[in-house]
Amino acid sequence: MPEVKSFLLEMPVQGEGAASLRPDTVTVAAPRAEEVLVEVAACGVCHTDLHVIKDEVAFPKPAVLGHEVSGVVREVGEGVSHVKPGDRVACSFIMPCGRCRHCEKGLEDICETFFHHNRLAGQLYDGTTRLTRDGEDIAMYSMAGHATHCVVPSRAVFPLPDEVPLPEAAVLGCSLFTGYGAVNTVADVQPGESVAVIAAGGVGLSIIHLARAAGAERVIAVDIDDDKLALARELGATDVINSAKTDPVDGVKGLLGRGVDVAFEALGSVPTVKLAVDMLDDGGRAVLAGIAPAGHTMDVDITKVVRRKLRIYGSFGAAASTAMPEVIKLAAEGKIDLATLITHRFAFEQTAEAYQLLNERKILGRGLIQTNPALA
Numbered sequence: 001m002p003e004v005k006s007f008l009l010e011m012p013v014q015g016e017g018a019a020s021l022r023p024d025t026v027t028v029a030a031p032r033a034e035e036v037l038v039e040v041a042a043c044g045v046c047h048t049d050l051h052v053i054k055d056e057v058a059f060p061k062p063a064v065l066g067h068e069v070s071g072v073v074r075e076v077g078e079g080v081s082h083v084k085p086g087d088r089v090a091c092s093f094i095m096p097c098g099r100c101r102h103c104e105k106g107l108e109d110i111c112e113t114f115f116h117h118n119r120l121a122g123q124l125y126d127g128t129t130r131l132t133r134d135g136e137d138i139a140m141y142s143m144a145g146h147a148t149h150c151v152v153p154s155r156a157v158f159p160l161p162d163e164v165p166l167p168e169a170a171v172l173g174c175s176l177f178t179g180y181g182a183v184n185t186v187a188d189v190q191p192g193e194s195v196a197v198i199a200a201g202g203v204g205l206s207i208i209h210l211a212r213a214a215g216a217e218r219v220i221a222v223d224i225d226d227d228k229l230a231l232a233r234e235l236g237a238t239d240v241i242n243s244a245k246t247d248p249v250d251g252v253k254g255l256l257g258r259g260v261d262v263a264f265e266a267l268g269s270v271p272t273v274k275l276a277v278d279m280l281d282d283g284g285r286a287v288l289a290g291i292a293p294a295g296h297t298m299d300v301d302i303t304k305v306v307r308r309k310l311r312i313y314g315s316f317g318a319a320a321s322t323a324m325p326e327v328i329k330l331a332a333e334g335k336i337d338l339a340t341l342i343t344h345r346f347a348f349e350q351t352a353e354a355y356q357l358l359n360e361r362k363i364l365g366r367g368l369i370q371t372n373p374a375l376a
Contacts, residue, residue, distance in 0.1 A: 171341060268291045289316075
């Protein structure tokens with residue numbers, strides 16, 4: 001069982017104050033059946049991890065976060081045949097068991113085993129973690145990618161073609177994977193449709209990029225940051241609205257003469273969810289992809305939803321077995337602009353600093369921890 005470098009989220013020694021990220025050494029167990037040991041090349045900096053750091057999403061501590069990983073396979077467990085040691089891979093943050101009632105229906109993104117064991121308890125599917133420190137169990141957030149090595153269930157590990165650069169491929173596993181699920185699976189955006197995307201962060205920008213790739217005729221980015229809106233234009237937005245200066249509902253209707261066919265909410269807040277519903281055209285779809293702090297509830301006009309036949313969907317990732325190969329294919333074909341989406345790069349030692357900058361809204365697109373540049 002090798003010892004590896006990691007960033008641990010843990011409470012202060014005295015038990016007072018907020019949890020924080022600190023560098024430490026943990027022991028990583030060998031992969032068990034249907035698991036893969038990955039040496040991490042890079043890991044994305046995601047708002048969902050920030051929610052955990054700020055205790056807005058409950059999760060056991062101490063823990064290793066990080067759920068957007070690319071790297072090289074170092075060891076495989078029994079029953080793994082689709083990858084082998086030495087393969088370049090990307091990992092999806094949804095790690096489906098493949099056996100529960102939802103997985104059997106193709107709904108891998110709401111895998112019961114994943115939610116029960118990993119999202120609630122920080123464990124893999126035998127009810128144990130692969131990480132320890134001095135005999136103490138360390139919780140795993142997805143695959144616990146903010147470390148030099150991680151153990152990943154094999155159904156969440158995907159080989160990369162040579163055309164896809166290894167470090168940048170990390171963001172395929174959450175930001176673009178989530179965007180693909182929202183655009184192509186949940187909303188099923190069709191050529192010629194109009195789309196609004198509220199919040200042009202990492203996931204919002206991915207939605208913008210993929211909506212244009214799906215053939216949306218108008219893609220309207222909504223944010224309060226002009227720099228993020230400029231980046232949204234680079235990634236395919238046809239129009240932008242600074243909602244700190246212009247009422248976004250009026251702005252959308254001013255551009256189109258009506259509401260949009262699809263509105264994506266990528267922030268996770270009560271006011272922006274309401275905006276998404278309010279800017280829909282009759283018969284439109286609102287897709288909620290942002291994670292909100294626990295207990296936040298929607299505030300919508302029920303009569304409008306009923307009479308105008310509005311549809312409100314939740315979207316959390318996608319089915320890994322089908323979506324990740326499609327996302328990887330888009331990247332290999334050059335239809336995903338990873339270089340533009342990734343706006344900030346950090347050394348592994350800067351992991352805590354990266355999340356501080358994310359909290360301060362100083363990362364425009366996606367941040368990337370380059371854990372082991374030598375693997376590139």
